[in-house]
């Protein structure tokens with residue numbers, strides 16, 4: 566089961582990561598936890614019922630959820646995506662409904678586990694997944710299992726300081742990684758250059774509404790040769806590479822999966838960061854680590870939740 570502020574998805578998944586049956590329902594960030602849980606339980610029952618005769622063969626339930634988790638207790642402590650949630654028991658309702666062991670895992674960790682077991686990083690056992698949005702978070706897979714430290718996975722990588730005195734971050738600090746390499750930083754560089762008079766085809770593409778510029782548009786314009794888009798992408802890639810270099814130094818992974826939505830933005834940022842890493846002074850140190858693109862799309866969290874439940878159930 567994957568619980569997100571826009572949808573709830575339940576799937577019956579086999580050991581090789583194939584989805585045998587599934588159900589999706591819309592959800593709302595403002596909804597009380599009880600309402601969202603009831604939607605998720607109904608979706609899970611529907612997915613299981615679709616399978617008919619195979620019901621008794623289900624071994625375990627995995628739940629992927631955002632926010633700060635006490636995963637071993639099945640609890641979501643708090644969650645930016647669901648502002649009203651406090652100490653919500655996410656696992657027990659599924660245990661009561663299905664009489665099966667239930668494992669809770671963070672959404673990004675689930676995605677990393679799925680990509681490692683079934684897809685982009687298949688066959689590797691030490692992998693970092695970096696999700697670049699407005700925020701940057703990450704999940705670390707060590708020896709094939711998600712790394713957790715205490716209550717929460719090490720997901721707040723977006724707040725490591727890359728440039729002291731740099732742009733202000735929403736956390737109050739200056740120069741955080743996500744303030745320099747997140748999607749808003751990419752857009753801000755383009756707006757800065759256009760506002761200072763550098764020639765670009767981007768204003769015409771958005772009818773001069775600079776607020777309508779998106780990372781996807783910037784990536785398309787960069788491919789078409791627009792100099793402002795290219796330079797913003799390169800600069801953002803250099804800052805992304807600084808953080809990735811730190812992660813490589815910390816975790817020495819075999820691969821880093823760079824994930825962003827839509828995928829063309831992820832691919833463009835990854836490409837820009839790779840170019841920067843290759844020309845860095847420590848390029849030799851980083852050469853053992855490859856940058857990959859995710860390949861499971863929006864199925865990754867639900868597949869990872871199932872994989873985690875399977876791993877825990879043995």
Ligand SMILES: [Zn+2]
Pocket residue numbers: 723724734735736737738741
């Ligand atoms: Zn910050």
